Amino acid sequence: MQLLIRAACAVCVVIGCGAAWARPADSVVDASVTADAAQREFADEVARAGGPAADVVLTTLATAKLQPSILEAIARPAEATRSWAQYRPIFITERRIDAGVAFYREHRELIERIAREQ
Helix, strand or coil: CHHHHHHHHHHHHHHHHHHHHHCCHHHCCCHHHHCCHHHHHHHHHHHHCCCCCHHHHHHHHHHCCCCHHHHHHHHCCCCCCCCHHHHHHHHCCHHHHHHHHHHHHHHHHHHHHHHHHC
């Protein structure tokens, strides 16, 4: 369960940050009004486990979009089991490293502020 909560926290942070940057300030969703009981319970559990605040989780859930192709992809069993040595060249590329560095430089102040608040 802890792993699930950590994964959910990471997803909420990434999606929530992206949603916050992409949306004008006057269109912020009041997720507490639209969230059902299960969502509120999940958001509270994530917050209690040290993840983002419940309102951040609820806003992220409210702005999330169902993507059937992703659900189908993760539901299928893996075709093969690979080691990190086999996966590394697929995911750690110069393009991705450069994009990560550019993202960090663009958002450095925000990243450092959030790190100080933790």
